[in-house]
Amino acid sequence: MTTTEEFWETFYREHERVWTGNVNPLLAREVSELTPGTALDLGCGEGGDALWLAARGWRVTAVDVSAVALERAGARAAEAGLAERVEWQRHNLSLSFPAGEFDLVSAQFLHSTTEAEGERNRILARAAGAVAPGGVLLVVGHAGWPTWQVGDRPEYHFPTNAEVLAGLDLDEGWSVEVDESVVRELTGPDGEPGTRADHVLRLRRGR
Template identity: 40%
Template sequence: MHTHADDTPRTHDHSTDDATDHAATEPDFFEVASWDDRYDGDDSVWSGNPNPQLVTEASKLKPGSALDVGCGEGGDVIWLAQQGWHVTGADFSAKGLARAAQHAKEAGVDDRTDWWQVDAREFDAAGRSYDLVTSHFLHLPDGRMVDAVGRFASAVNPGGHLLVVGHSPAAHFTQLSESKRRAMFVAEELVAGLPDGFEVIVAEQRPRSVVRDGKTIDIDDSTLLARRTGAE
C-alpha cells in the first residue's frame, strides 16, 4: 500500500515510513541521500492525493502562480495545476523531482508545472515570487521551521498567501526519536517567523482521522495560513 504523504510524519521534505523509532539503524531523513535512495525503487512512495488542508484553503483562492516547497513526488503540485494554477515544485531530491515531473506529464499538466531543486534549509527566493507559497509536512531539524516560514514568506506576492501545514508532536508520535519530535510544531509557533506585512488568517490545530496499519487514529494538522497585505 502506498503511504499518504499527509498521513505519516515527515522529516525534511518528506515523511518517514512509519512512526516507529529505529534511531540506531534508520536512514537520516533530514538528508538528501536518504530520499534519493528512497526514490530509487519502482513503486511510488506517496498516494498522489493532495493534502487535505491544501484542498480546503486553495479552493477558496483565485488560481495564479504557486510554489510548493518539499513537493516530493508532486501530488500537491499536480492538484494545483489541475485547478488552474501554474506551479513550481521545489524539493532537495533530484530523483523525487524526476518522479514528480513524470507524474505531471502523465496527468497532462506538465505545461503548467516547473521544477526547482533546492534545500529548504537554505531556501532563498532570489527574486522569485508567487501568489501562493505552500509547504506540507516539511519538518526541519531543531525547530528551524520558524525561520523557514520567514524565508518562504519572502517569496509571496503582495496580496498572496502562505500556507504551511505539518505534524504536531502529539501523543501518537511518542515512539519517534527526539530529533524528529523537535522537528514538529504547532501552528502558533510559526507565527513568530512571519515578517511584517503579513496578516494571520489561520493558526490552529485541525483535527482529522487517518488510518494507519488498519487502525483509525485522530491527529492534528498544524495549519498556518497568512496573507501578505498590499495590492492584489
C-alpha cells in the first residue's frame, strides 16, 4: 500500500466508527434543490453523504481509499435498503479515478496531509472533467484548523476558493454559482465550544 492508503486504513481501523453518519450540512444546503441524477462522491468515508444522496433519488458512485471505510458504508447502505442505489469503489485518487460522467461531483473536505503538494489540484481537475454537460462540481474545504485545536497542528495549507479555481483552469463554459466562506459553530472532541471556517465553491458546466 502507498503511504496514503496506509494512513487512512489505520485511521479507520483505530475507531469502531469515525463519523456521525449524517450528511455534511454544506452538501445538503447546496444540493437539496438540484434534480437527482448521477452523483460521484469523492472521499466518501463511511458513506454519510452517499446514503443521503441515494435516499433522495440519486444514483451514486462513492469512492474512498480505505477498504475499511467502504465496508462500513456498504453495510449501512444494506441496512437502509439503499444498496442498489450506490456503487462503492476503492481508489487512491492520486493513482486512479472512476470512469464516466456525472450530474454532480462532490468533493467534501478532500484534504490529506499525506499527499504531495499540488496533488489535490490534480484530483479536483479530474473531478471537473467528470462533470457531465449542465452538471455541478461542488468543492467544500476547510479554511483552517478549528479554534479549539491550538497545538499539534500539522503543517498544511488550506487552499482558498481562488486557489482552487486557479488550479482547475476551467474553460469559459463553466459558471461560478456559489463562492463563499462559512463559519460554523462546532463542538470539539472533548466538548470544547468553538468554530471552524469552511470554503464553499459550486460550479456548473455549460451544456
